[in-house]
Amino acid sequence: MGRRIFEGACASCHQWNGNGQQTSYAALAGSQTVNDPTGTNLIQILLTGADLASGKVRAYMPPFGKAYSAEELAAVSNYVI
Numbered sequence: 001m002g003r004r005i006f007e008g009a010c011a012s013c014h015q016w017n018g019n020g021q022q023t024s025y026a027a028l029a030g031s032q033t034v035n036d037p038t039g040t041n042l043i044q045i046l047l048t049g050a051d052l053a054s055g056k057v058r059a060y061m062p063p064f065g066k067a068y069s070a071e072e073l074a075a076v077s078n079y080v081i
């Protein structure tokens with residue numbers, strides 16, 4: 001289930017290898033967030049999304065808290081970790 005959700009909702013921006021499409025800020029590979037087995041930051045960003053504006057960089061990630069159930073968010077989190 002986690003892989004299926006990642007394919008449909010995450011890979012377009014984060015790519016299968018986790019490099020991140022928009023900016024290096026969107027890189028999952030090597031990120032503290034996805035290397036924390038408790039998933040605290042990961043769940044937080046999935047629930048609320050992110051809107052980063054720093055210098056010339058503008059990077060947006062939509063929130064997923066309303067689109068997915070707790071079980072689905074847990075599945076995609078486990079997949080990413």
Ligand code: HEC
Binds near residue numbers: 011012
């Ligand atoms: C529209 C593009 C987009 C989609 C779709 C998207 N993200 Fe993101 N994501 C981003 C961007 C851009 C950032 C960087 C935001 C920041 O640094 O403030 C980010 C940041 C993250 C981070 C934090 C990375 C770090 O360095 O701590 C995680 C984890 C993450 N996304 C997971 C996901 C997952 C899982 C999905 C699918 C459910 C998803 N994202 C869907 C664009 C996207």
